[in-house]
Amino acid sequence: MTSTPRARSQTTVPLWRDVRFLEIAAQVVVVVVIGLVVWFMVSNMISAMNQRNLGFGFSFLGRQAGFEISESPIAYSSRDTYGTAFLVGLLNTLFVSFLGIILATLLGLIVGVARLSPNWLVARIAAGYVEIIRNTPLLVQLVLIYFAVLLQLPSVSDSITIGEGFFLNQRGVYVPGPQVSGGFGIFIASIVIGIIGLIVANVVAGRREDAGKPSYRMRTIATAALFVLPVLGWFAAGGQPLTFDLPVKERFNFAGGLRLSPEFSALLFGLVLYTAAFIGEVVRGGIQAVRRGQLEAARALGFTEGQTLRLVIFPQALRIIVPPLTSQYLNLAKNSSLAIAVGYPDLFKVGQTMANQTGQPVPVLIMIMGTYLAISLFTSLLMNIYNRRVQVLER
Amino acid sequence: MPRFGLSIIGLVILALAVTACGDTPPPSSTAPGSSADATDAPDPTSGESAAPTDAPSGEGRLATVQDRGQLICGVNGSLPGFSFIDENGDTVGFDADFCRAVAAAVLGDSEAVEFRALSADQRGPALQTGEVDVLIRNTTWTVSRDTSWGIFAPTTFYDGQAIMVNTTQTDATSLAELDGATVCVQSGTTTELNLADAFRLANIELGEPAVFPEIDPTYQAYEENRCDAVTSDRSQLVARRTGFENPDDHIILDDVLSKEPLGPVVPIGDDQWFNVVKWVVFATIEAEEQGIDSTNVEETASSSENPIVQRFLGVTPEGSDPFESGLGLDADWVVDVIGQVGNYAEIYDRNLGPGTPFDLERGLNSLWSDGGLLYAPPYR
Numbered sequence: 001m002t003s004t005p006r007a008r009s010q011t012t013v014p015l016w017r018d019v020r021f022l023e024i025a026a027q028v029v030v031v032v033v034i035g036l037v038v039w040f041m042v043s044n045m046i047s048a049m050n051q052r053n054l055g056f057g058f059s060f061l062g063r064q065a066g067f068e069i070s071e072s073p074i075a076y077s078s079r080d081t082y083g084t085a086f087l088v089g090l091l092n093t094l095f096v097s098f099l100g101i102i103l104a105t106l107l108g109l110i111v112g113v114a115r116l117s118p119n120w121l122v123a124r125i126a127a128g129y130v131e132i133i134r135n136t137p138l139l140v141q142l143v144l145i146y147f148a149v150l151l152q153l154p155s156v157s158d159s160i161t162i163g164e165g166f167f168l169n170q171r172g173v174y175v176p177g178p179q180v181s182g183g184f185g186i187f188i189a190s191i192v193i194g195i196i197g198l199i200v201a202n203v204v205a206g207r208r209e210d211a212g213k214p215s216y217r218m219r220t221i222a223t224a225a226l227f228v229l230p231v232l233g234w235f236a237a238g239g240q241p242l243t244f245d246l247p248v249k250e251r252f253n254f255a256g257g258l259r260l261s262p263e264f265s266a267l268l269f270g271l272v273l274y275t276a277a278f279i280g281e282v283v284r285g286g287i288q289a290v291r292r293g294q295l296e297a298a299r300a301l302g303f304t305e306g307q308t309l310r311l312v313i314f315p316q317a318l319r320i321i322v323p324p325l326t327s328q329y330l331n332l333a334k335n336s337s338l339a340i341a342v343g344y345p346d347l348f349k350v351g352q353t354m355a356n357q358t359g360q361p362v363p364v365l366i367m368i369m370g371t372y373l374a375i376s377l378f379t380s381l382l383m384n385i386y387n388r389r390v391q392v393l394e395r
Numbered sequence: 396m397p398r399f400g401l402s403i404i405g406l407v408i409l410a411l412a413v414t415a416c417g418d419t420p421p422p423s424s425t426a427p428g429s430s431a432d433a434t435d436a437p438d439p440t441s442g443e444s445a446a447p448t449d450a451p452s453g454e455g456r457l458a459t460v461q462d463r464g465q466l467i468c469g470v471n472g473s474l475p476g477f478s479f480i481d482e483n484g485d486t487v488g489f490d491a492d493f494c495r496a497v498a499a500a501v502l503g504d505s506e507a508v509e510f511r512a513l514s515a516d517q518r519g520p521a522l523q524t525g526e527v528d529v530l531i532r533n534t535t536w537t538v539s540r541d542t543s544w545g546i547f548a549p550t551t552f553y554d555g556q557a558i559m560v561n562t563t564q565t566d567a568t569s570l571a572e573l574d575g576a577t578v579c580v581q582s583g584t585t586t587e588l589n590l591a592d593a594f595r596l597a598n599i600e601l602g603e604p605a606v607f608p609e610i611d612p613t614y615q616a617y618e619e620n621r622c623d624a625v626t627s628d629r630s631q632l633v634a635r636r637t638g639f640e641n642p643d644d645h646i647i648l649d650d651v652l653s654k655e656p657l658g659p660v661v662p663i664g665d666d667q668w669f670n671v672v673k674w675v676v677f678a679t680i681e682a683e684e685q686g687i688d689s690t691n692v693e694e695t696a697s698s699s700e701n702p703i704v705q706r707f708l709g710v711t712p713e714g715s716d717p718f719e720s721g722l723g724l725d726a727d728w729v730v731d732v733i734g735q736v737g738n739y740a741e742i743y744d745r746n747l748g749p750g751t752p753f754d755l756e757r758g759l760n761s762l763w764s765d766g767g768l769l770y771a772p773p774y775r
Contacts, residue, residue, distance in 0.1 A: 359543030
């Protein structure tokens with residue numbers, strides 16, 4: 001009597017009304033539809049390419065590129081291969097994205113805090129910055145920075161000179177380039193040892209003080225060592241471990257030294273200014289999401305404004321900030337493909353030229369997309385690891 | 396199941412987007428004739444006839460264009476003298492007139508042209524996908540482009556790569572004096588490739604190439620002195636110089652860096668269409684050689700007794716067999732081309748000749764009989 005009704009109900013529910021079956025069936029249908037659509041698109045592309053006699057392959061990567069690239073972190077000339085050219089583009093993208101993320105984070109932090117400042121002027125300036133930058137297209141800002149600001153700087157012959165070896169003109173910023181000599185390693189090692197010593201001394205002294213033992217002025221001694229060691233290292237390296245190569249004006253351009261091109265500067269400024277406005281809002285939101293009681297408690301304990309922010313508010317705000325911050329970082333890396341507007345040879349621009357000169361747009365576009373995907377996934381992986389660390393450990 | 400429905404909608408949108416910008420017309424997916432590329436594929440096995448066929452010769456691009464009633468012509472759009480939008484909003488210039496000549500031959504109306512402005516980077520894919528019927532965009536004929544982009548019709552303008560410098564900024568008067576110079580160049584061009592070769596051959600160092608994907612930023616950057624020099628086809632330098640604030644400050648060096656034969660290109664795989672474009676170009680040259688221009692073409696057609704001219708203009712003398720060119724065009728298509736657009740000399744003079752700001756000498760672009768390279772095969 002107790003088991004028969006259940007048994008009967010199990011047998012009598014028809015298949016098309018069985019929830020478990022329907023759930024599985026729906027998923028199967030979705031997978032099949034997705035598979036069909038993908039198959040259709042791929043076969044459509046392949047048949048279209050065949051009709052137009054477009055071979056599909058990556059053999060062109062080994063051929064000589066033939067075009068020059070204006071700036072490259074590695075040695076490149078037009079006699080190198082398309083593969084090398086692609087790598088140059090990738091490195092340029094990584095370089096500008098990496099610097100951009102660091103600078104945008106710093107600026108965004110400042111803007112976010114400034115928006116909450118009790119100082120009326122500071123808060124208004126920050127708000128104005130965010131509203132203007134956030135509500136205009138990045139492409140427009142890039143073109144403006146490049147053509148209306150950087151290219152309007154003085155020409156090479158009337159360069160602005162800032163001290164010896166520092167020049168500013170419309171072809172870029174020139175600074176003395178460091179030249180490393182043989183003993184440079186010893187000199188650097190002496191500095192590193194000094195810094196490590198100071199950190200160790202700080203930790204040990206802190207522990208001893210906490211335990212009520214004397215710290216023997218460890219911090220003072222370590223700080224003094226930090227200054228003395230490099231001097232010793234300098235002489236140990238035989239003097240002059242580091243010389244500077246000054247930029248010198250030649251017939252057309254400055255030669256020697258280090259240079260930031262206007263294309264790179266425009267892209268970096270543009271990306272940093274734009275992304276910092278968004279990061280500023282993320283930071284502000286994160287700070288405001290920390291309960292007011294925390295702030296009041298910190299004040300009641302006699303914390304200064306700086307301590308409150310650093311020790312109480314920020315660690316809690318970080319949990320809210322990190323996930324949206326990740327998507328801002330991804331945006332920055334992807335927006336760097338707007339480099340094409342100002343002529344910076346990033347991944348997309350070099351790829352475009354490759355696609356054009358080889359007549360193989362599809363393989364090149366696949367390579368470009370795959371590379372951006374890899375960059376983005378790697379960035380999110382790092383940010384997810386970091387996110388896990390700042391989250392509250394629920395016990 | 397809302398999620399299921401959403402994903403279906405998403406997939407449908409995706410599929411539509413793909414087919415809309417796309418390639419082969421799948422059965423019953425988008426409206427026929429909505430995309431220009433619907434019938435460019437001369438693949439007999441595809442078995443579909445998207446467009447209603449009341450066209451003279453069935454399928455192929457000639458029929459497609461005639462059904463559409465409009466020629467889609469890829470042009471530069473930012474190059475005065477070749478293709479440029481004038482104050483009335485019309486696309487004018489040497490290249491634009493050859494688009495009109497093709498339209499006059501195929502459709503009998505030189506104004507039935509839709510101009511598509513394409514950047515240097517866009518033109519290859521535009522041909523490969525068949526988005527344009529013909530590309531007349533100061534495009535240099537090279538072997539790799541001939542095999543991967545499309546087939547080149549006869550050269551309409553023989554040019555060479557040159558270098559322009561600003562005399563207020565430099566006193567260089569030859570390539571050899573440009574050691575270490577920064578040079579502006581447009582990407583996706585043959586000039587971009589020639590630049591490195593030319594500097595290497597001259598045994599001098601290229602300071603830095605400043606490469607821009609669009610034509611306007613390239614010259615804007617040069618004018619702002621971002622570069623010491625700018626390089627491109629000589630005709631392009633002359634044309635763009637007229638738009639500068641102080642054109643007289645800029646000189647074009649005498650060095651010729653390369654051969655740049657510029658001409659129309661059609662998508663690969665349609666011989667009939669290729670022949671049409673090829674013989675339209677030849678017709679303008681032949682007309683100049685025969686002394687036929689837009690003012691006298693009608694009269695010549697009705698009065699000339701010269702059998703060469705009669706065949707050329709599609710005039711059939713009483714009692715003789717009509718001359719069939721085999722192009723699939725009306726017999727008197729040349730009359731339309733010359734009457735509506737003009738012969739080569741008229742097109743040249745109107746856009747680039749002495750009356751224009753460019754005042755380019757004919758040079759290599761003279762008839763073979765005047766020491767130039769223009770030579771049309773016989774019409775028979």
